[in-house]
Amino acid sequence: MTGRAPSGRVFALHAAVILGLLILNFVLPEYHRGVFSRVLVLAAFAMGYNILFGYTGLLSLGHAMFFAAGLYGAGLPVYHLDWSVAPAFIAGIVSGAVLALAIGFLALRTTGVAFMIVTLMFAQVFYLITLFFTTYTRGEEGLVIRQDLRHLRMGDLDLALTDPSLRYLIALVLFSAVLIVTLFIVRSPFGRSLVAIRENEERMRMLGYNVFTNKLAAVVLSGAFCAASGAAYALLFGYVGSGFASIQYSILPLLWVLLGGAATTLGPLIGTLFMFYIVDFTSGFMPAYLLVVGAALILLILFFPKGILGSIRERWAPWLP
Amino acid sequence: MAFGPYLLLATLEGLVMAAVLALTALGLSLVFGVMRVVNVAHGEFFMLGAVLAWWVSSLVSGNPAIGFLLALIVSPLIVGAVALVSERLVLRRLDYKPEATIVATIGLLYIIQQLVLTFYGPEARPVVAPFDFRIRLPWFGYSSYKLAVIAASILLVLATWFVLTRTKIGLVMRATQYDGEIAQAFGVPVDRVYAGVFALGAMLAAVAAVLIVPIQQAHYLMGLDPLLLSFIVVIIGGLGSLRGTVVAAVLIGLSDGIISVFFSPTLAKIIATSFVALVLVFRPQGLFGAETR
Amino acid sequence: MTEIRTDKAVKSSGLTRRTALKGLGAAAGLMMGPGFVRYSQAQSAEPIRIGFQCHRTGIGAAYGRWYERTTNAAVKLINEAGGINGRPLEIVVEDDGTDPKRGAEVVEKFANQHKVDLVYGTLFSHVVTGSAPAAGELKIPYYVVSEGYHVASGKLNRYCIQPGITDVKAQVRSVAPWIASNIGKKVTLVFPDYAFGHDHRDFFGPAFQEQGGEVVAMLPIPPTETSFTRYFPQIPPDTDAIYHVMVGPAVLTFVKEMGEFFGSQGPALFGFIDSLEAVDLASPGLEFLEGSHFWEGSPRYLQPDASEAQKFYRDAVGIDENGASVNDPKDVSTAAHMFGCWETLYVIKAAMEAADYKGPEDRAKLIEATEAMTEFAEGKEHPQGDKTFNGKIHQCFGHQNISLVENMKLKVVHRTSIEDGIYEPEADYMTMPL
Incomplete structure (x- = not known):
């Protein structure tokens, strides 16, 4: 439990991570700055997933639909209706949150593996819908959002989201916002009740907690974070396609979170970074790189069965949130 | 085509799909039922079974039935061995912790896929059915082998049911499934049961793959669909219920087949998938699962 | 003179580049392909x-x-x-x-x-x-x-x-006149239900109509599908030809099931070879394609009238007269x-x-x-x-080829003109900033 964590150390750590990432914008080589921009956005996706999986204990195999809801919710209005970036971003988050509310309302009738399968199937439906409306979505081929539409305009200010430094900073702002909100939630009574539901749902019910409402709130929050990540991905990188709604993108956040450490605030970032770089590095020097990726995953989990940060917390740093 | 024959065809197709689903899901239902771990690599065992079937049958010339029968023996043995090795080397060391198992089996998935891609290649390759005359109905033709898949599926389900309920091995497995610790206390070698179940589940997947590959093709990415569909079937049926698995397979197969008569293909998929998902929403324990979880 | 090193040489050059990975790379030698095609003489x-x-x-x-x-x-x-x-x-x-x-x-x-x-x-x-x-x-x-x-x-x-x-739009427009005058005027389209298939749907219909043809039915197939028989009844009985353009590993099933369904009485077939790139046409189950036609970008099988340039290219790439690798006749190329x-x-x-x-x-x-x-x-x-x-x-x-499946090989029977495929441009990149 995180309740007794020394606040000072926790806040210092998170502040240091955000500051460190800020500094990286100015020192990273160009390619790696681009990588970090993408990873930071995707880490927000993973953190959103972690709210539900790590803290609430609900394993979803359908989070691609929330990411894709954000992606399409933001991308389609820009592409078809020439919306500007800010309202499109909000539209993306709203799409994800509304979808999460509806899905949560249905899927939370189930628990455990049934929840996993229900979310998987609803996500499959969402994926098929993006194909069914290929006329508007261009299906798996997807849409390119024109560069000149990807500008943040406020009064006289005109910021091109394609500028590498600005893009990095926006990704960092998104990441930091989700991180801080997550940290805040984890330390709040609401977050503690989520963890308590994960540990013993029956007891919480007997104690008079409305378990369903708490879980529904977690689903919506999680969906909104993932959608924010998807919306940012569409607007920052300019591509919207059905692939992001496929099962692969439901499994990836699970993998990222498990690698970094479920129910840790910073684990999702570590997992996402690890997965990116192991693929990026190994594929650069051998065609059969998936062999190494697979072996690395197995070795990593043998030595860190609770994920990198999860195992570190267990062994050395119990104060980690 | 008139509506009647069309419906007949859709029903036939639905039954074949149900048979394929039941076959594929058998192994997973065993592994998942007894060990309660999400084995993401289960679909890769299926794929490996299909690829090995191609390999074995390509070694044998002459009547395709010989190669096929040989594949039906060799392929499950190899896949079972692979599964056993990965169980001993990895899963056991992880203590079957559900979360760590997911990561490890994703790792296993990458390794198997890459090895098959490297040594077998990226192509889809057909495996010849042991027999395949075309049954000519007045309105359309139909593959006799597809009907044989239905029969094989029924046989294999009955065999599994027999082993589970009428033999000592089955008793031990059910005991482990019911409560591993108590089974251990009664002298059941749980550790070895787990290893055996894991290998047996993989072998069943391979058997299913060999039977199914003549109506599909061996391809290194073919494992994902059977994995997901098996999970769906097993959970909709109700965990640990063989009867449930069969009923769920028939429900999903038939609804998928018959809904496709009335809507455009993608829309039919959307409706069929939503329908099955809603079954689970309103019957969270699955069709034949126990009320409490 | 420069030359590309063989696989073996590439391996060692890859290793010298990254000595740190030497041990791993040596152990995994079989996995090393021509990752970096290096010129040998400085x-x-x-x-x-x-x-x-x-x-x-x-x-x-x-x-x-x-x-x-x-x-x-x-x-x-x-x-x-x-x-x-x-x-x-x-x-x-x-x-x-x-x-x-x-x-x-x-x-x-x-x-x-x-x-x-x-x-x-x-x-x-x-x-x-x-x-x-x-x-x-x-x-x-x-x-x-x-x-x-x-x-x-x-x-x-x-x-x-x-x-x-x-591009697909021009390919589709090129083959439309030939289909209308040689196969039939009533066509059913079978295509994957996503953008690639929709391009075929959107561009073939109008082009075919210009030739006096008619698309009588359209069957968009979801990409998750592995079995197709259930959709064939939706093909109207008066269809002259099925225009199919499926992709992915399930294509063999698709063709095989069409064969089972129609037997010898089915409509004529016109397909895009995309379906069967890297697949041996002599594969079991593909017998049904005998006598049907395919679009090919470039012919897979060496044609009797092949140009010297074509022969030169095939030799250089290393494909035999059947369009398979010279080292392995089972390794069929994506010649089109x-x-x-x-x-x-x-x-x-x-x-x-x-x-x-x-x-x-x-x-x-x-x-x-x-x-x-x-x-x-x-x-x-x-x-x-x-x-x-x-x-x-x-x-x-460019020119497109229309090939007939004859003795499980593809024989080019028609070569379209470039003009057949030309369409009115919809854009002008040259006005966009660089």
Whole structure:
């Protein structure tokens, strides 16, 4: 439990991570700055997933639909209706949150593996819908959002989201916002009740907690974070396609979170970074790189069965949130 | 085509799909039922079974039935061995912790896929059915082998049911499934049961793959669909219920087949998938699962 | 003279580059392919480096392998002939996993880490579309060999070019007149229910109508489907021909099930060979295709009247008269598409020479030089045939082949004219900023 964590150390750590990432914008080589921009956005996706999986204990195999809801919710209005970036971003988050509310309302009738399968199937439906409306979505081929539409305009200010430094900073702002909100939630009574539901749902019910409402709130929050990540991905990188709604993108956040450490605030970032770089590095020097990726995953989990940060917390740093 | 024959065809197709689903899901239902771990690599065992079937049958010339029968023996043995090795080397060391198992089996998935891609290649390759005359109905033709898949599926389900309920091995497995610790206390070698179940589940997947590959093709990415569909079937049926698995397979197969008569293909998929998902929403324990979880 | 090293030599050069990985690499020697095609003799000039975005893994791997072989063959020849502007060509390969997200990352890696001169070689439309924004932002030329209509539609950006392979819209328009006059006027379309299939749907119908034909039914198949029989009753009985353009590993099932369903009484078939690229036509289950017709970009089987250039190209790439690898007759090539890699590299060479390309600072000049091209003459550089190029939409147009399946081989029975495929351009990249 995180309740007794020394606040000072926790806040210092998170502040240091955000500051460190800020500094990286100015020192990273160009390619790696681009990588970090993408990873930071995707880490927000993973953190959103972690709210539900790590803290609430609900394993979803359908989070691609929330990411894709954000992606399409933001991308389609820009592409078809020439919306500007800010309202499109909000539209993306709203799409994800509304979808999460509806899905949560249905899927939370189930628990455990049934929840996993229900979310998987609803996500499959969402994926098929993006194909069914290929006329508007261009299906798996997807849409390119024109560069000149990807500008943040406020009064006289005109910021091109394609500028590498600005893009990095926006990704960092998104990441930091989700991180801080997550940290805040984890330390709040609401977050503690989520963890308590994960540990013993029956007891919480007997104690008079409305378990369903708490879980529904977690689903919506999680969906909104993932959608924010998807919306940012569409607007920052300019591509919207059905692939992001496929099962692969439901499994990836699970993998990222498990690698970094479920129910840790910073684990999702570590997992996402690890997965990116192991693929990026190994594929650069051998065609059969998936062999190494697979072996690395197995070795990593043998030595860190609770994920990198999860195992570190267990062994050395119990104060980690 | 008139509506009647069309419906007949859709029903036939639905039954074949149900048979394929039941076959594929058998192994997973065993592994998942007894060990309660999400084995993401289960679909890769299926794929490996299909690829090995191609390999074995390509070694044998002459009547395709010989190669096929040989594949039906060799392929499950190899896949079972692979599964056993990965169980001993990895899963056991992880203590079957559900979360760590997911990561490890994703790792296993990458390794198997890459090895098959490297040594077998990226192509889809057909495996010849042991027999395949075309049954000519007045309105359309139909593959006799597809009907044989239905029969094989029924046989294999009955065999599994027999082993589970009428033999000592089955008793031990059910005991482990019911409560591993108590089974251990009664002298059941749980550790070895787990290893055996894991290998047996993989072998069943391979058997299913060999039977199914003549109506599909061996391809290194073919494992994902059977994995997901098996999970769906097993959970909709109700965990640990063989009867449930069969009923769920028939429900999903038939609804998928018959809904496709009335809507455009993608829309039919959307409706069929939503329908099955809603079954689970309103019957969270699955069709034949126990009320409490 | 320069030459491409054999696989073995590539292995060792890969290792010397990264001595830290020596042990691992040696142990995993079998996994090392020609990751870096290196020129062996040091030339005084810096090499021109081309980033090759390759489908090594993922659903496009069968294509990727042959794209890589074709690329290596063309690069070897170009280097043997003195390179480009006196500089040797070096190919840097990165796997995109046939995934649009990874595709974009790979473009960034090429531009910012490998610092290549340009990016080239992508096939799958979603990877092209996913990578296009990165290419546009980084202002790095992106030559694709995809046949999608994405480039010509004008929806990408000025850095995306497709000069080596005709796009789907033109292919479809080219074959429509022949189908109308040789197969039948009533056609049912069977296509995958996503963008690639929709291009066929949207462009074939109107083109076919112009020829007095009619699309009587359309069957969009979801990509998750592995069994097709249930959809065949939706094909109207008065259909003269089925126009099919399925892709992916389930295609064999599709053809086989059509055979089971119709037997010998079915409508005629016209397909796009995309369905069966890298698949042996003599495979069991494909007997049903006997007597049907296929579109081919470039003929898979060596035709009796093949040009010298075509023979030269086939020998260089290493495919036999059946279009399979000379080393393994079971390893069937993706002949209908991979010629585009060869031709694109020669277009790049010609454009670099025209622009007097010196380095990344001349990237815009390179694009303009490519845009200025109008015709490619048939020859060793363009073995598939002559082509025209429209700089406004960055797209080339060539002849298409229609082939008959005869004795489980493809025999070209008609070669369309370039004009058959030409359509009114919908965009003008040349007005867009560089």
